[in-house]
Amino acid sequence: MIIAGTCVRYSRLAALCLVTLGTTLASLRAHASDLELQPLAAPTSWTGPYLGIHLGGMFSQGRSAVDGFPSGYWSGWEPALPAGYAARSSGFIGGGQLGTNVQFGSFVVGAEQDFSFTTGTAAAGASGVDADGYPFVAAHRQRLDWFGTTRVRFGVTPTDRLLVYLTGGLAYGRVTSSQSLTYPGTAYSGSDRDLRVGWAAGAGIEYVLTDRLSARLEYLHYNLGATTVVGFRSAPSWRQTHAQLGLAGHIVRAGLNYRFGPAAAAGTAAPQSDFTVETGLRTWYSTGSTRNDLHIYDRSDLGSRLAYGGLSGLAAETFFRIDHTPSGWFIKGFAGTGKLGSGQLKDEDFPPFQNPYSATLSDQRNGHLGYVSADIGYTFLRGSNYRLGGFVGYHYYAERTNGMGCVSIALDWCTPPNDLGRTVQMISQKSQWHSLRLGLTGDVMLTDRLTLTAEAAWLAYTALSGTDSHWLRIDQVDFTGPTPQDGTGHSGIQLEAILSYQVTRAFSVGFGARYWRMATTGHARFERSTPDFDRAGSQPLDVMTERYGGFVQAAARF
16 A cells, blocks of 8 residues: 555656566565575575665755846846855655666676655755845755665675675656745745756665575765756746756665565575566667647647757666466566756747747756556467567656757847856746557567567557746746646557567566657647736647657566
């Protein structure tokens, strides 16, 4: 019930729930008679999956840098901004982890995913008199609501029971941030609550206590990158503050793992099971685009277009598949999250609604993506070296993009350019896509070690839920907040192919490629964000997103 509740509440981390449920159920059935812990009776093998808990301390440091828009007011007519400042905090961290290891002699490689709740809040304030003689009070606060990592581990075993390892990978967490700046008679404030994605690296030791139980001590350094929080004036105005808030820190934690696997002790025969479990880790490098076409009255009159292109992404992903061999039924899934690095936003407005035609370019920064897929299927064709099955499932994809700064390429909207530099957040897009998948999946053994796997899925139904924020127009006069978006579609497609090499009976490596496309028709709900706009009301909106790229993976089979 605890795992299921976490899935419902935190959809972006449903990966943890899927892998936990799948691996745990299969392993518990295979080892139901082995739940009673026994002392070591033979040399230890680290090969196999594990599930555990951890508890420790977290030490965070938040940093803040504030800019004003438009800069002319802040450098002359308005008081000068105070310098940036840092905030430190400490708190507890606790949660669970799951992973798998493969041992080669004295060397151990593995993959691990963890999820933690935290209590730390980095907060700081500053007050004084600025360079122009105005007193000010500034405050900066960042709370890490939850935290997770997807990492690889590389270790050695100095003794049979002791593992010493290095680890590193992707880190992510939901951060609630706020920034305020107060002068006599004037206050600016803003807040943001969103997923941030960065990296984590560290080292640890793990010691085997019994055949199934091991204890560990681990250190991690993490960096979740930065986000921009827009501060709005207390009275209606188009003057704003744009604060860049970053969060990094250190974690020290102790943990306890219960180790499954075919045999926890070397030389012990693997128990027979009707289930085959494969689980592993992927790193996916991709590029993509998202386009929003806004129509004025119907779909024959294109009014404006927001086109995000060249959105390079790097994601860490966990995957699993569990087959019940006698019946042919299987369940499978994958989940990942990552950063959207480079990219560009082109914002166009078309005649006759904007005459003459206008267009601007903005850099994409501090974006991120996340996705989850879960399927159930049946293998209806099977031979000595091939199998083919059909499946039905659910796919979730979330994306945030941010347009920073402004360069005019048609009609000079960005004058003067110093007012719209790279630190000014122009537009943000948040989109969530929920899809029903119908597809085929199959694999064929090309040699005794080389396997080709392919999959094709039709997204029979896709629902979009999103928001568009034109930050420089949210001032309690023009826009009162983000504009909600919705839509549905039936033409999405997902394709994937993997070539894997079986290094040992329990461990494989591979590389692959995938392509995703989703499209919806719906509406932008301006009546919820622009009550005084002369065209306030729903306007037709067409949204399309594509993402494609290659990945490498490592997997263990039990």
